[in-house]
Amino acid sequence: MSNDVLIVEDEPAIADTISYALETEGFITRRCTLGREALELLKEGGFRFVVLDVGLPDISGFEVLRRLRTFSDLPVLFLTARGEEVDRVVGLEIGADDYVSKPFSPRELAARVRGILRRTERGTPPAPPRFEVDENARRIRFQGQALELTRYEYQLLRLFLVHPERIWSRNELMERVWSGAEESTDRTVDTHVKTLRAKLRAVDPEADPIQTHRGQGYSLGKQS
Numbered sequence: 770m771s772n773d774v775l776i777v778e779d780e781p782a783i784a785d786t787i788s789y790a791l792e793t794e795g796f797i798t799r800r801c802t803l804g805r806e807a808l809e810l811l812k813e814g815g816f817r818f819v820v821l822d823v824g825l826p827d828i829s830g831f832e833v834l835r836r837l838r839t840f841s842d843l844p845v846l847f848l849t850a851r852g853e854e855v856d857r858v859v860g861l862e863i864g865a866d867d868y869v870s871k872p873f874s875p876r877e878l879a880a881r882v883r884g885i886l887r888r889t890e891r892g893t894p895p896a897p898p899r900f901e902v903d904e905n906a907r908r909i910r911f912q913g914q915a916l917e918l919t920r921y922e923y924q925l926l927r928l929f930l931v932h933p934e935r936i937w938s939r940n941e942l943m944e945r946v947w948s949g950a951e952e953s954t955d956r957t958v959d960t961h962v963k964t965l966r967a968k969l970r971a972v973d974p975e976a977d978p979i980q981t982h983r984g985q986g987y988s989l990g991k992q993s
Contacts, residue, residue: 777807778822790875804828823849835948929989938986
């Protein structure tokens with residue numbers, strides 16, 4: 770497993786402090802100062818964790834996380850100089866695993882990274898056995914048959930597979946799968962779920978793994 774941590778921070782002194790603290794704990798760190806650069810590096814893969822500053826020169830850390838969550842569930846620790854609770858809440862709601870406010874203790878930051886990794890890596894359930902996900906090819910097989918999926922169908926089904934049995938509201942799915950997409954509505958989610966179900970049933974007419982929870986949203990049911 771990769772031990773690389775990407776540090777996205779535009780203040781050199783702070784980045785140096787984080788690098789030293791994490792490398793002392795055995796991590797390998799890489800650094801960048803821009804949100805868009807971070808996203809390109811993360812798309813290439815090879816990272817285990819992200820330390821992400823909220824205030825970046827090009828796009829905000831919040832926007833970086835929104836885009837990251839469209840293709841990865843890599844754990845993220847936010848760095849923020851802001852003391853307002855609303856900023857911390859927003860970060861956690863859009864998918865951050867934790868946050869540290871500046872100024873911070875380097876030892877505390879390293880301890881939080883370790884704690885998040887223990888929690889997420891121990892608790893991440895495998896994909897249901899009837900599904901196989903090929904991350905490199907961005908392809909999903911169902912009962913051994915490759916599914917012909919659009920970009921958003923792939924991202925939607927992959928999200929369900931990473932979090933089996935979790936109920937996702939339409940708003941949560943919009944944030945995680947369609948963030949930044951133009952002219953997307955709640956009906957977009959319903960339409961894609963419908964087409965996904967049709968493609969799964971084309972493989973197995975009795976299959977109905979995507980479950981609807983009235984007034985709540987959708988989940989991927991437990992698979993045998």
